[in-house]
Amino acid sequence: MQYFAEDFDPQEYDSLTDLSGNENVTLMCHNETKKLIVRKIISGINKELYKQLVHVRHKNLVQVMGLEETTSNCYTYEEYINGETLAEILAKGPIQEEKAVHWIRQLCEAVRLLHEQSPSIIHRDIKPDNIMLSSDGVIKLIDFDASKEFTPNKQRDTQLVGTPNYAAPEQYGFASSDPRTDVYAMGILFHELITGYKPNEINFSYKGRYGKIIQKCIELDPKKRYQSVQELERQLGVHEVTGLIEHIPGFRTGTWWKKEIALGAYIIIAVFMTASVCSEWNLHGNIVKSLAVLGCWVILFVPPYILITNFLRLREKLPLLRSKFIIVKVFGAVLYLLLWLLLFSSTTSIERRL
Structure with a gap:
């Protein structure tokens, strides 16, 4: 089975090397243009979701160009991003508030687009390792292996996936994942960018200008969180305007x-x-x-x-x-x-x- 974007042909690319020593991720180069892409081995469980992602294009989302299934493996072909993961950046220390807000707002754009798909795509694994900052300063959300298509009125997730300390309670079988699940993970990430720690790793609570926003994102009860990424975006925008005087x-x-x-x-x-x-x-x-x-x-x-x-x-x-x-x-x-x-x-x- 093959499913490619109209402007993509994997036959035009040559394999170069395993990326970062990972045999499941191969760096490939176009025969003529020398454009680099990445071929990844993925679980076949999410192949329908990856087919949907082939048609989703946004500067803050890694571009998925195709899906190919053989008798032995299932592959995706994705954009190669020259840059660092936020995990690598955070290893050097926390980020200034202004820059963290700028990155979170870019991330909001990517996640909002996923949620606007029909059916909505819930990422379910937003964390520093799955977000890259490209060499030209653009935030890119990557890795959809834990993602799922949202099913309304579903009681709970059938698969328990996600990363501890970033996954919302509903990802552990208490309820079904929905857009508020990604809002929770974004709140954890926001806190970590500013302080260098996840909320449950420290004995004090962040009391800065964005403390109330973060706290609302990471409420255990989904009903108490922002009900959509758009709500979070609007609140961040309000704080940027009211906080302008602090930059004078x-x-x-x-x-x-x-x-x-x-x-x-x-x-x-x-x-x-x-x-x-x-x-x-x-x-x-x-x-x-x-x-x-x-x-x-x-x-x-x-x-x-x-x-x-x-x-x-x-x-x-x-x-x-x-x-x-x-x-x-x-x-x-x-x-x-x-x-x-x-x-x-x-x-x-x-x-x-x-």
């Missing part, structure tokens, strides 16, 4: 006197800029010229402010400045300085002509 320089440390000084400085700058615009309006009565003056002040202050204070860590996201090499960073800083001066010069020139 002067407010990031939480120290009251620094907040007072920062607030005073921001008020003075705002008053100064407003006074300049109003003065220009009183002199010339030209709204366009007044807005041009405001634009000059914004261009003068905002770009240096963002780069110097690293607001929202934008400095770490800009091309060249995020490089590991000092010479590239210096070149990037000089280039951005020249662009800033050119932009400011152009704006002031336009303002004078008005």
Whole structure:
């Protein structure tokens, strides 16, 4: 039995080597394009689910390109991901909250798409080993060996699968797995990303900004959890908006006197800029010229402010400045300085002509 995507032909690929010493996973290379893929030996139990996954494409899901069953084995052909598992990353220590939220939101997109299939696909084994961060910074959910198609009104799972400490109680025969099962595992993962530990491994409870979200995810009773990944996504979005003020320089440390000084400085700058615009309006009565003056002040202050204070860590996201090499960073800083001066010069020139 063979079931392949329309744009995939395994005959065009040559086997290279077992991946990471695992004889069940083979790295393969396209004859012409040199594109790499992975061939895996899987249990035949989930072959119908893998056939469904051939038609599911998303940047945060490993791409399944085909399924092939022989007399001896059942194989899947999947996208090769150049990167690290979250387990390998966590071995180096916990992740900053901002980055952890970004990764969880990417994971939400992948899991939501699985749940939106007909029938819904429940992953049932969300854990650091089954999530990869590609070399270009994209989260990828992999390994569907424990997954199942959701059956409404089913009393309990017939197969007890999952990984201890990540599997929800219903995966141990107490009820049937459903989308809330994956929400539970995502809560455990979220906690581990931020603290470096799973909730049951430590004697203290995480009390940070996302503590209530995590606690709701990992409720033992599925009815008390978020009822869908969409609910979890919405709550994460609300926290990102309300938490924006915590990223503003002067407010990031939480120290009251620094907040007072920062607030005073921001008020003075705002008053100064407003006074300049109003003065220009009183002199010339030209709204366009007044807005041009405001634009000059914004261009003068905002770009240096963002780069110097690293607001929202934008400095770490800009091309060249995020490089590991000092010479590239210096070149990037000089280039951005020249662009800033050119932009400011152009704006002031336009303002004078008005």
